[in-house]
Amino acid sequence: MVNRLRSLLFVITFITLLVGCSNSQKATSKKEETPSLKEVFKNDFLIGTALNTPQIEEKDAGAAVLVPQQFNAATPENIMKAQIIHPEWSRYDFDLADKMIDYGKKNNILINGHTLIWHSQLPRFMYGIKDADSVKQFFTDHIKTVAGRYSGKVFSWDVVNEALNEDGTMRKSIFLDKLGDDFVTEAFRLTQEASPNTELYYNDYNNEQPQKRAGCIRLVKKIQEAGVRIDGVGIQGHWHVGKVPFDDIEKSILEYSALGLKVMFTELDIEVLPRNFSGADINQRVASNPSLNPYVNGLPDSVQQQLAQDYENLFKLFLKHKDKISRVTFWGVNDGQSWLNGWPVRGRTNYPLLFDREYKPKPAFFKVIEAKKNFNPTEKKSF
């Protein structure tokens, strides 16, 4: 009897252990199962993120784990801009840009250089320059030096950023003013010379909108007609929840790729906070006011769902045209680090990305993964 009881007890203990064991295995494998964006979309397009300084220097522990898991492309959020990489007339500072290259190499992440010629975030000395010869000299030296140094090290360059107005005309800038209309073509020509095997892109915001898109197409044609190489157009993709311009995005994908270009979404984020203008002109600012910062204590579920829905529809559209899209890059790793907490209104709490402030995937992340799971390539209108 005692023996029987003993063996029964033994069997029960064994079963309990077995169940416990398999449960804990489930728990670990469940943890490991958080899908990886770069894996899920590996046959479709690259998945990128912008990286800030602590992330490039691997001082951000959460990003150090998450970035290599999720992304196979990255763009430096600021450190390759002229202001940082070329702080004085005859001095360059390559320290952080070199670190970015090493980071990419170590983690199998392709680096998109951002950006050679842009009217914003210029070094201070440029604002004092008045004569055209000096602007020309800065322009030439800057491109030759920076593109030359990273030739064979970056995968691609945003050669020119934001040269257009909303109506498709050329934006007034120091480059247009002193070098004339051809400065964009000239920038591509110089970059090609300095870095012959690097992909070369034109990048802008709102260039999915009809008038600006038409201007962008004119600009691309002008470069092509001059016999200069341009490989792609970047649509930044700073959009607003509930107002993502799906039809214009689709038209842009088709029209840009008809020019023989790769199409990229280069700075994707979907803002959830109120704002009375669209676009991403970093010089346009709005005074802070509590009514413009309504979600300090968390995002209401309805907005969370709308955000997830917008991201899902966007990725359905991207998948539908995956043969024309080469990369989708988010402008930041997690919500807490997004530039939209500080622009156009300072000190807000924004929620525009797929990972929350603790690096946890948000409902929008899972909807993006679902878009791929449910993707049916034969379906015509898939959103």
Ligand code: XIL
């Ligand atoms: C932003 C950065 O995210 C901010 O940290 C910085 O203060 C301003 O610039 N379009 C671009 C990006 O091409 O370089 C901008 O990045 C956002 C708009």
